[in-house]
Amino acid sequence: DIQMTQSPSTLSASVGDRVTITCRASQSISSWLAWYQQKPGKAPKVLISEATNLQRGVPSRFSGSGSGTEFTLTISSLQPEDFATYYCQQYNTYRWTFGQGTKVEIK
């Protein structure tokens, strides 16, 4: 199975900071990567699909980049509602896999 490795596992940041989360795939997944945001007690919500495609209704401060094996999720100016856990997920093959998650905490 394709392994997805996120870094960092935890990130402490302040409101207004630029935040970057990295996701690496154990083999090429082209652009078949999604990013999800999960808040405590809630279901995940998709932010970005196909590595760079911002979902409808998601604020433009979120952006995704990358292809092949290296991907990033960037939040250009962190807002209070962005403190959450973020997961990447590959869907290049039907055995989908998630990264282990990155928790964005208040500094």
Add this chain to the structure above:
Amino acid sequence: EVQLVQSEAEVREPGQSLKISCKASGYSFSNYWIGWVRQMPGKGLEWMGIIYPDDSDTRYSPSVQGQVTMSADKSTSTAYLQWSSLKASDTGMYYCARNFGDGLLSHLGYWGQGSLVTVSS
């Protein structure tokens, strides 16, 4: 509007069976893959498998193959996840989620609210 409504929280003892549900509405149930994702307490997301309701084509993660059964009832637009013999390690939150696109390789665009399963003696 696409909606996935899951069954309520369940408490079972080890060795008991369980079937949880995910009722879909707002789209053609038969034509979109529905996946199941589990989240153990305090842990990350784990993909369990996916089913195509039209013909019940099912793909399981190796980690759950043989441990759970996924099914779908087109007449009621409901997907199911079942266990025949629960273990304490099955305790967790289980989410159903629908592919955004109508193909197999798609991100999970719509999610249920989750079903909490607690297995304890």
